[in-house]
Amino acid sequence: xxxxxxxxxxxxxxxxxxxxxxxxxxxxxxxxxxxxxxxxxxxxxxxxxxxxxxxxxxxxxxxxxxxxxxxxxxxxxxxxxxxxxxxxxxxxxxxxxxxxxxxxxxxxxxxxxxxxxxxxxxxxxxxxxxxxxxxxxxxxxxxxxxxxxxxxxxxxxxxxxxxxxxxxxxxxxxxxxxxxxxxxxxxxxxxxxxxxxxxxxxxxxxxxxxxxxxxxxxxxxxxxxxxxxxxxxxxxxxxxxxxxxxxxxxxxxxxxxxxxxxxxxxxxxxxxxxxxxxxxxxxxxxxxxxxxxxxxxxxxxxxxxxxxxxxxxxxxxxxxxxxxxxxxxxxxxxxxxxxxxxxxxxxxxxxxxxxxxxxxxxxxxxxxxxxxxxxxxxxxxxxxxxxxxxxxxxxxxxxxxxxxxxxxxxxxxxxxxxxxxxxxxxxxxxxxxxxxxxxxxxxxxxxxxxx
Amino acid sequence: xxxxxxxxxxxxxxxxxxxxxxxxxxxxxxxxxxxxxxxxxxxxxxxxxxxxxxxxxxxxxxxxxxxxxxxxxxxxxxxxxxxxxxxxxxxxxxxxxxxxxxxxxxxxxxxxxxxxxxxxxxxxxxxxxxxxxxxxxxxxxxxxxxxxxxxxxxxxxxxxxxxxxxxxxxxxxxxxxxxxxxxxxxxxxxxxxxxxxxxxxxxxxxxxxxxxxxxxxxxxxxxxxxxxxxxxxxxxxxxxxxxxxxxxxxxxxxxxxxxxxxxxxxxxxxxxxxxxxxxxxxxxxxxxxxxxxxxxxxxxxxxxxxxxxxxxxxxxxxxxxxxxxxxxxxxxxxxxxxxxxxxxxxxxxxxxxxxxxxxxxxxxxxxxxxxxxxxxxxxxxxx
Ligand SMILES: Cc1cc2nc3c(=O)[nH]c(=O)nc-3n(C[C@H](O)[C@H](O)[C@H](O)COP(=O)(O)OP(=O)(O)OC[C@H]3O[C@@H](n4cnc5c(N)ncnc54)[C@H](O)[C@@H]3O)c2cc1C
Ligand SMILES: Cc1cc2nc3c(=O)[nH]c(=O)nc-3n(C[C@H](O)[C@H](O)[C@H](O)COP(=O)(O)OP(=O)(O)OC[C@H]3O[C@@H](n4cnc5c(N)ncnc54)[C@H](O)[C@@H]3O)c2cc1C
Numbered sequence: 001x002x003x004x005x006x007x008x009x010x011x012x013x014x015x016x017x018x019x020x021x022x023x024x025x026x027x028x029x030x031x032x033x034x035x036x037x038x039x040x041x042x043x044x045x046x047x048x049x050x051x052x053x054x055x056x057x058x059x060x061x062x063x064x065x066x067x068x069x070x071x072x073x074x075x076x077x078x079x080x081x082x083x084x085x086x087x088x089x090x091x092x093x094x095x096x097x098x099x100x101x102x103x104x105x106x107x108x109x110x111x112x113x114x115x116x117x118x119x120x121x122x123x124x125x126x127x128x129x130x131x132x133x134x135x136x137x138x139x140x141x142x143x144x145x146x147x148x149x150x151x152x153x154x155x156x157x158x159x160x161x162x163x164x165x166x167x168x169x170x171x172x173x174x175x176x177x178x179x180x181x182x183x184x185x186x187x188x189x190x191x192x193x194x195x196x197x198x199x200x201x202x203x204x205x206x207x208x209x210x211x212x213x214x215x216x217x218x219x220x221x222x223x224x225x226x227x228x229x230x231x232x233x234x235x236x237x238x239x240x241x242x243x244x245x246x247x248x249x250x251x252x253x254x255x256x257x258x259x260x261x262x263x264x265x266x267x268x269x270x271x272x273x274x275x276x277x278x279x280x281x282x283x284x285x286x287x288x289x290x291x292x293x294x295x296x297x298x299x300x301x302x303x304x305x306x307x308x309x310x311x312x313x314x315x316x317x318x319x320x321x322x323x324x325x326x327x328x329x330x331x332x333x334x335x336x337x338x339x340x341x342x343x344x345x346x347x348x349x350x351x352x353x354x355x356x357x358x359x360x361x362x363x364x365x366x367x368x369x370x371x372x373x374x375x376x377x378x379x380x381x382x383x384x385x386x387x388x389x390x391x392x393x394x395x396x397x398x399x400x401x402x403x404x405x406x407x408x409x410x411x412x413x414x415x416x417x418x419x420x421x422x423x424x425x426x427x428x429x430x431x432x433x434x435x436x437x438x439x440x441x442x443x444x445x446x447x448x449x450x451x
Numbered sequence: 452x453x454x455x456x457x458x459x460x461x462x463x464x465x466x467x468x469x470x471x472x473x474x475x476x477x478x479x480x481x482x483x484x485x486x487x488x489x490x491x492x493x494x495x496x497x498x499x500x501x502x503x504x505x506x507x508x509x510x511x512x513x514x515x516x517x518x519x520x521x522x523x524x525x526x527x528x529x530x531x532x533x534x535x536x537x538x539x540x541x542x543x544x545x546x547x548x549x550x551x552x553x554x555x556x557x558x559x560x561x562x563x564x565x566x567x568x569x570x571x572x573x574x575x576x577x578x579x580x581x582x583x584x585x586x587x588x589x590x591x592x593x594x595x596x597x598x599x600x601x602x603x604x605x606x607x608x609x610x611x612x613x614x615x616x617x618x619x620x621x622x623x624x625x626x627x628x629x630x631x632x633x634x635x636x637x638x639x640x641x642x643x644x645x646x647x648x649x650x651x652x653x654x655x656x657x658x659x660x661x662x663x664x665x666x667x668x669x670x671x672x673x674x675x676x677x678x679x680x681x682x683x684x685x686x687x688x689x690x691x692x693x694x695x696x697x698x699x700x701x702x703x704x705x706x707x708x709x710x711x712x713x714x715x716x717x718x719x720x721x722x723x724x725x726x727x728x729x730x731x732x733x734x735x736x737x738x739x740x741x742x743x744x745x746x747x748x749x750x751x752x753x754x755x756x757x758x759x760x761x762x763x764x765x766x767x768x769x770x771x772x773x774x775x776x777x778x779x780x781x782x783x784x785x786x787x788x789x790x791x792x793x794x795x796x797x798x799x800x801x802x803x804x805x806x807x808x809x810x811x812x813x814x815x816x817x818x819x820x821x822x823x824x825x826x827x828x829x830x831x832x833x834x
Contacts, residue, residue, distance in 0.1 A: 086728060088725075088727070088728065091728075093728045100732055102728070374681075375705070389606065389610065393490070395493075396490055396493075396606075399493070399497060399602040399603075399606070400602065400603065400606070402705075405751075405752065406681075406751070407681050407749070407751055409751060409752060438725075438726070438752045438753060438754045439726060439728070439731075439752075439753050440750060440751070440752075440753065443681060443749035443750060443751050444749065444750050445746075445747050445748065445749055445750070446680065446735045446738070446739065446745045446746060446747060446748045446749075446750060447735060447746070447747070448735070448736045448739045448746065
């Protein structure tokens, strides 16, 4: 009997560790990623040939670990620059430089990771406004800063981290503004101590930023970008309600992360509502099994857990695959991973609580504010449809207004739209449902020359 | 606890047909309860290509299509909102001499029903649509055909029905209906509706409803496969179809180009469907033959939907053959969006007057009892 075909989508920490575990167990997994080199978001690499010393900071060893794994494993069939744009039954649809293609699988591990959660604020569509993750990608991949005078604003651990990385790279960071209050961060110290190493790093980043004269402001509200053709200033109110204006030519702004769940949706996985992430995520067991027998989930793609958890989950999920294939599994290793994942989960919960969801940003969105830039849909249009057409459910809102029907298919605007709809119709965010996905998960070109 | 309602007419199914019927029935003063399994206008009516097309229909459908077309002109006013109907013209392309002969024949026949078509040679077709690909040898243009936004039409009819006093219940799956004496009893998990008349406008679910009344109909699923690009500069100024119906293209005013072709997968029982990649890729290739300029344009979404299809590709519209006061309207075979508004009026006429001025005899349900083999209509696969 031929070896079962295990395909992994995503070569971030989760996918790479899953591939490694399977390869060491004697399988020959296929590892697919649309990026050019392995590493995923956190350990994203510059283009081949480029050297960017220092970009991984304290994570340099982990980064090198992930980057080096594949080279040492002949058994992994690694396919970079390959977009998986659909899953149907036991088949993946692919897009490569050569054109459209497909890949069959017996078992599928989705390790698709996360992207920034962008929330609208006045001026957020001006050229020069990036997400925090986007600002980081510019640095790690292209080796450039997003501007000469950079203001960073938002919520989540990426905020102090990106500030630290920008300063380290010699960029001029003119403000670090946290839209969540400071108090919860102190309150959560105990929970954060579940991962003392990570906590220490977080404190270190914050301390370093402070030493470099970059004290973050907390509890910032009413943020606004201004500029004629492009960003010229960031305006905000501090925790005391005093307005400030900071001249800058680029802004990095986002509030935490959201899981990239579209492939799991197309694969038919059942979803559950994640109260902390305020997002519907594919249901997964601690071992990485989804509700669909042949489909497994690892890493941030099924709920945000961070890079260390992603590595652990990648390994743990691979063990579940091996077990389900009737292969021998190191039970002690499985138990060790389960214990470490439990500790990670405590840390993550504390971290999320330290950065409570910035409701005030959404409460403040004015009617004329653009929510979906692809289709040009304002908050007012969404509120009007909710009110006049009783669109109390997000797919209904999509049908009436085209929200989520543009290039991003709701990956960027979907969260904000759901939050606004929940407020307009007086139900919780959970009550408005989730956008139904359709292939392709990212745009694909019209091409001929296929069978 | 079961809620009990009493009404004149119960409608099963909140697609365009059912919702338009609710409006027309309220207009003649009848009490209406409409029961929709999901959200109104979210089935075939909400996910279709949006073609408001008369050209190419079976000739027996043309009188209905003509009457419906007149309603489309007044629809915004009637519904109180813009459903993005535009008479862009529908052009049907011939890719061979045989195709062209078919178009010529059809144009002659259609003229007898008052539908004026303009036949164009290759040069004239190219003058109208300069971006046309190599394969086109001629075309037939129906200037008054066009398209509308399907996501808006059904829900707008449902809201109008509500404003007119119809009791429209969404997320109300009918799981039983029966005739008891002179009345109907229609049930969902939470509701029991007692009515004098019953309308079966349940789309692909209509076969099951008919079977509750001892009527077996050869209703099968048809699952058109659809693709849409990102917004592009406007250049596809007309709704475009071909002889054979295997590909069709239009561009919405936002700039997105919608193309259809081939079949998706569908589960008629669960009313669940989706696109299939092989069909999407084939659809792309065929579209490129007609519209080479689309090469490299980005597809941002593909989808499918399920409509009920009859073996002869024309619907069932009219009274039940087994049960008095039961009216069927289903089996639109992939082209019932354009007909929706008139089907609503016809249903109301049948209920209020016992007959319709429109010639609906060809759509009798009894046709399946009589003939064992039915000829497929010439233009069967168009939407
Ligand atoms: C922009 C950004 C920056 C981040 N920076 C940090 C950081 O500095 N520090 C930190 O601790 N955390 C960071 N994170 C959080 C990050 O999610 C996790 O730390 C970690 O990268 C999660 O690992 P993962 O393996 O689950 O997913 P990822 O690392 O996100 O890897 C997922 C991989 O899947 C690929 N992929 C996804 N969908 C498809 C598809 N359809 N077809 C083909 N390939 C696909 C992607 O190209 C990517 O390489 C960042 C997140 C984002 C979005
Ligand atoms: C992809 C696609 C493209 C198309 N393109 C075109 C086109 O361009 N032009 C054109 O004219 N036509 C087109 N059509 C056909 C057109 O959409 C349909 O013929 C028309 O919408 C049918 O309307 P309807 O009201 O009969 O059915 P539907 O819209 O399907 O409505 C039936 C409703 O009944 C409900 N229902 C079913 N069972 C039950 C039950 N037991 N209890 C309660 N409710 C129930 C369903 O949920 C559904 O909402 C297309 C169809 C599809 C799928």
